Amino acid sequence: MPKEVINPMRHQRAAIIFFLGPLALCASAQTAAAERDQLRASAQAKVANLSLVLRPPATAAPGVAPSPQQREQAMSQIHSEIDAYIAQTVDPAHLDLNSLNQDLAAILRPHSVRAEYGDPPTAFGTDIAGTRFLLVAYVLYAGLHGSGGTSVAIRAYRAADGRFELADSTGDDMDGCELFVRELHAPLPNEAWLLAWGAVTGSSGPGAYIVRVYAFDGAKFRTIWRPDLLPGVTASVTLDGFNIRRVDLSRSLPPGWEYTEDHYVLEPGGPLLAFSSPDPH
Amino acid sequence: MGGGSLKANSGVAARSARIWRQSAGGIGGAALSVEPGRGASERSTQENLPRPAAPITGWANTESSVSTTLTVWQNFASACTITIAVAAYPQIGIALSPPAMTVSLSPSSMNMSTGDTTRYVTTTVLPSTVSFTPTYASGLTGDPNSSCDASIGFSGNGGTGTVNSTVSAGPAGCGGVFGVLAYVGAVRGSPSLQVIVPPQVMIATEHGEAGGQTGTGDASMPALLLVAENRFGDPTFGSYATWQAVLVPSQFYGASDGTTDGIQPELDYAAGVFAGTSAVSLPPGAECYWSPTTAQWNSIATAYSSGATTEPSSDGAPGCWTGANLPAGDMRQIVVKTSVANNARGGSYQGAPAFVFLQLATTGSSAVIEVP
Numbered sequence: 001m002p003k004e005v006i007n008p009m010r011h012q013r014a015a016i017i018f019f020l021g022p023l024a025l026c027a028s029a030q031t032a033a034a035e036r037d038q039l040r041a042s043a044q045a046k047v048a049n050l051s052l053v054l055r056p057p058a059t060a061a062p063g064v065a066p067s068p069q070q071r072e073q074a075m076s077q078i079h080s081e082i083d084a085y086i087a088q089t090v091d092p093a094h095l096d097l098n099s100l101n102q103d104l105a106a107i108l109r110p111h112s113v114r115a116e117y118g119d120p121p122t123a124f125g126t127d128i129a130g131t132r133f134l135l136v137a138y139v140l141y142a143g144l145h146g147s148g149g150t151s152v153a154i155r156a157y158r159a160a161d162g163r164f165e166l167a168d169s170t171g172d173d174m175d176g177c178e179l180f181v182r183e184l185h186a187p188l189p190n191e192a193w194l195l196a197w198g199a200v201t202g203s204s205g206p207g208a209y210i211v212r213v214y215a216f217d218g219a220k221f222r223t224i225w226r227p228d229l230l231p232g233v234t235a236s237v238t239l240d241g242f243n244i245r246r247v248d249l250s251r252s253l254p255p256g257w258e259y260t261e262d263h264y265v266l267e268p269g270g271p272l273l274a275f276s277s278p279d280p281h
Numbered sequence: 282m283g284g285g286s287l288k289a290n291s292g293v294a295a296r297s298a299r300i301w302r303q304s305a306g307g308i309g310g311a312a313l314s315v316e317p318g319r320g321a322s323e324r325s326t327q328e329n330l331p332r333p334a335a336p337i338t339g340w341a342n343t344e345s346s347v348s349t350t351l352t353v354w355q356n357f358a359s360a361c362t363i364t365i366a367v368a369a370y371p372q373i374g375i376a377l378s379p380p381a382m383t384v385s386l387s388p389s390s391m392n393m394s395t396g397d398t399t400r401y402v403t404t405t406v407l408p409s410t411v412s413f414t415p416t417y418a419s420g421l422t423g424d425p426n427s428s429c430d431a432s433i434g435f436s437g438n439g440g441t442g443t444v445n446s447t448v449s450a451g452p453a454g455c456g457g458v459f460g461v462l463a464y465v466g467a468v469r470g471s472p473s474l475q476v477i478v479p480p481q482v483m484i485a486t487e488h489g490e491a492g493g494q495t496g497t498g499d500a501s502m503p504a505l506l507l508v509a510e511n512r513f514g515d516p517t518f519g520s521y522a523t524w525q526a527v528l529v530p531s532q533f534y535g536a537s538d539g540t541t542d543g544i545q546p547e548l549d550y551a552a553g554v555f556a557g558t559s560a561v562s563l564p565p566g567a568e569c570y571w572s573p574t575t576a577q578w579n580s581i582a583t584a585y586s587s588g589a590t591t592e593p594s595s596d597g598a599p600g601c602w603t604g605a606n607l608p609a610g611d612m613r614q615i616v617v618k619t620s621v622a623n624n625a626r627g628g629s630y631q632g633a634p635a636f637v638f639l640q641l642a643t644t645g646s647s648a649v650i651e652v653p
Contacts, residue, residue, distance in 0.1 A: 055605040065516055113604045116595060141605035145518050146532055149606065176531070178600050199600045200531045202518060204508065204569045205490050207599055208534045231534045247534075253493035254535060255501075255572035255635050256626020281629045 036089045036103075043085045043107045050074045050081070051110035054143045068148070075140045075151040082107070082136070082153070083166050092132045092159030095125045104138060111141050118178040118198055126183075126192040128218040132159040133167070135192060135216065137181040145202025147176045154181065154196060156216050170214055170221050176200050177210045182237045184213065187266045192216045193224065195242050197235050206232035206247045206257050213271060224270045232257060241265040245279055383407045384415070384470035386463040392477045392552035394484060394543030395431060395453045401445040402435070404463050404470060414439030415446060415470070419461040422475075425555060426513060427456035428523040431478045448476065453541070454525065456480040458556050479548070479555035482528045482536055487547040489535025494635045495546055499622035501635045502550040503561040504570075508638065509533065510554065511568045517606070518568060524555070564652060566640035567616050569601035572624055578633035581615055585649035592648045601639050614642035615649045 053066050053074040066074070085107065090100055104121035105112065112120065121138035134157040139150050152174035157164035177198035186193040194214045199207040211233060213225035232247035241264040248260035259279040264271035385405045393400045404415040417435045424430050429452065436447040450457075456478050463470030486509070487502040494501035509527045512518040521527045530537040540547070553559035573581060577597040584593045592598070592613050602613055616638040624630035 051605055055607075055609060057609045111604050113600075114594070117600050117603050139604070141603070143517065143606055143608075145601065145606065147519070150604075178603065201600045201603065201606060202569065203532050203534065204505075204571060204599050204601075205534055206572075208531045229530055229534070229537075249489075253626060254488075254490050256493050256624055256628070256630060257572065 039085060039088055040103050040106060043081050044109070046081050047078050047107050048110055050078050054141065055110065056143075066143070071142045071144075071148075075142060078108075078140055079151070079153060079155075082138070083155070083157075086134065086136065086157055087163050087165060090134065090157075090164050092134075092162065092164060095132070095134070097123050097125055104136070108138055108140075111139060113139075113141075113178065119180050122181055124183050124192070124194075126216075128192065128216075129190045131218060133157065133192065133216070133218065134159075134164050135183075135194065137179060137194075137196070139177075139179045139198075141201075146200060149176045149201040150178065151175055152177055152179050152196075152198070154194065154214060154221070156192075156221065158218070167218075168216070168220050170196075170212075170223075173223065174198065174210050174212060180235065182235070182242070184237060184242060184266060185239060186215065187268050188215070190218065193266070195235060195237065197233055197244075199233075200229075205255065209233035209246075211235070211244065232259070238263070241271060241274070248278070251278070381407075382411065382465070382468050384463060384465045384468045386461075386470040386472065386474055388474070389472045390475040390477070391448070392479070392543065392548050393448060393450055394541075394548060395450045395455060395478060395481055396542035398449065398542075399447070400449075400543075401447045402461075402463070402474060403443055403445050404465070405443045406441075406465050409442040411465075412439065412441045413444070413465045415444055416464045417446070417461055418464065419459050419476070421457050422460045423458040423556070424456060425458070425557060426510075426523050427480050427555075428525040429455040431455035431457040433457075433459055433461070433476055433478065450476070450478045454481045456483075456524070456555060477552040477556050479551040480524045480528075481541065483524055483551035483555060484543060484547045485538040485540045486528045486533050486536045487551060488540045488544060489538030490533060491535070491635065492538075492547070493625040494622060496622050496625070498620065499635070500561045500618060500620035501622060502547060503554050503559045504563055504618055504621055504638070505533075505636060506551065506554040507559075507561065507563040508567055508570050511563065511565055515568065561620070563618065563638065564616055564640055566642075567638040569599050569639040570636045571597055571599050571639075572630065572636055573597045573633045574629050575631050575633050576629075578637075581617070581637065581649055584615075585617065585647075585651065589648045590645055598639055602641060608641065610644055611641045612644045612646060612648075614640050614646055616640055617649060617651045619651060619653055 053070055056066070082104070085103070089103070100123045101121060104123065108121050118139055119137070121136065124135040126133050126135065135154070136157065137154045139152050141150050142148060151172070154170040156167045156169070158167040174196060177200055179196060179198040182195045184193040184195050192215070196214060197209055197211040199209050208229045208231060211227055211230055212223060214221050215224050230244070230246045231249065234245045236243050244262045244264065245259055246262065247257045251258040251260070259281055260276050261279045262276045263274045265274050383406070387403050391400065391402065406413050414437065419433055421430060431450050431452065433448060433450045438444060438446065459476040461474040461476055463474070483506055487506065490505055491501045509524065512527050513522055514520055528536045550559070574597060577595065580593040580596055592615065596615070598613065598615070607613070617634065618638065621634045621636050624633050624635045
């Protein structure tokens with residue numbers, strides 16, 4: 001049996017691979033991180049510029065206000081920037097929601113609000129029928145109050161070919177509002193349900209709130225629940241549904257607001273009011 | 282007018298007299314005549330008034346005097362001169378002495394809602410024996426920032442002495458300021474009447490947002506309407522110009538209140554703001570408000586006393602000028618209006634004003650200011 005000839009070069013290569021492999025991977029990760037930083041910085045700059053259309057700087061000529069078309073175009077471009085950033089940087093196989101939330105908060109900094117008015121940009125990951133989806137919610141402020149005062153984005157992205165592409169959005173259903181979003185325990189398999197609520201910007205007194213429950217089935221959003229405007233709302237998620245705390249006008253002598261908490265359970269057809277209870281405060 | 286009475290007395294020189302006449306109310310030709318008694322004859326007025334439907338009767342004839350009662354069956358279109366000569370006795374003149382009729386209208390101003398059905402004005406005529414049906418001439422003198430003009434109407438009832446005429450306004454939800462004159466015949470009542478009909482949404486919003494703040498001198502109700510008025514023409518609040526466009530439930534939830542009539546004190550406050558006669562004022566930039574809880578109020582009061590230039594966190598302020606809606610170089614400033622009473626509810630609102638207000642100020646300004 002011929003003796004195996006030891007090829008010193010082969011060992012050298014193996015050693016190189018053994019030692020440099022992780023380094024290469026590390027370098028690759030560093031490259032990806034650097035690329036991501038670059039993309040984030042680029043998106044941040046673009047969104048900041050576009051936001052100047054919505055909120056002209058103090059040095060701008062007085063009385064020069066953007067037209068509704070200019071506002072709409074700027075907000076549409078910001079949504080596209082977010083879509084592009086997600087497509088370019090978020091790997092469906094390695095979904096890091098914390099990082100994504102931080103990136104979105106940085107990119108959308110001109111549209112950040114105090115915590116009592118709304119959530120920072122929020123991303124949820126979910127698997128529907130074996131496909132990974134990303135749900136993202138955020139608000140753009142248009143420099144106005146009331147209708148058209150904000151563009152509320154609740155957008156779903158589908159994993160395909162190693163990246164996320166836009167699948168659907170809830171449209172302009174909640175435009176004009178601030179936004180809080182919570183993921184619900186969906187009563188239907190292969191669906192993601194979201195509870196969204198927010199005050200109409202500029203609404204005074206107890207505030208007028210839009211509340212919605214949306215379902216996403218992997219292809220489209222549909223509105224599960226669309227109550228009338230409600231005053232003074234806060235909400236929380238429960239194991240089987242959610243609670244809505246609201247001003248109860250039937251018991252209030254304005255502006256001495258009394259609150260009632262409505263307890264909803266989720267059924268496949270939508271939320272059902274299980275019971276209401278006065279909320280002493 | 283059913284008819285006044287004129288007394289003709291003998292023993293004075295023939296002369297003319299002025300008598301009342303009415304222009305409104307579909308009055309036809311005036312009629313006055315004297316049915317000749319003994320030796321008397323008739324002569325029509327310069328307007329050739331037609332003969333009366335019934336003769337004057339009942340001349341009394343004594344050695345020293347002859348008298349009768351002349352009844353005016355119709356009203357007169359204007360003052361006119363009547364000369365009556367007694368042909369058989371030219372030395373006898375007849376003096377016609379019309380009564381001095383006065384018409385008064387009360388009140389001189391009135392606020393009402395388009396949903397009110399029991400508001401009335403009182404017209405009083407002297408002499409009190411006169412039977413009359415007042416008529417009213419009204420005109421829209423202003424309709425400040427209402428999306429539609431209201432009109433007003435009066436019931437057509439009559440009587441003697443004092444007549445209450447029911448006033449109605451419509452269409453529902455519209456507004457207007459009206460000048461009204463009352464007439465009895467040609468006599469114009471005094472004083473004129475001003476009727477203010479604020480758009481119903483102003484009343485409903487006050488009730489829905491501040492219905493518990495009814496204390497005397499509490500500026501809560503008019504102040505919150507002034508917040509809405511401050512939004513007129515502001516492009517960041519839609520550049521709206523009418524109460525109906527600004528007071529919507531999505532901005533003022535109380536606008537959804539179902540009040541349909543002129544409850545008090547909401548009506549009077551709304552009328553004052555609508556007509557621009559309210560004594561309550563608010564800085565023109567105050568375009569939002571809220572009702573802080575005791576804890577929120579404490580943080581506001583602390584910021585005020587310390588001269589802070591940063592809005593206190595968790596003060597309960599509404600979502601006005603948040604995010605990119607805050608103009609560059611500006612900050613939100615809390616306006617405390619001292620004439621706004623404390624929240625009547627107490628409890629978790631104990632000691633806090635019923636409303637505080639929000640306006641824009643240059644960055645670096647005081648976070649909280651106080652106004653009377």
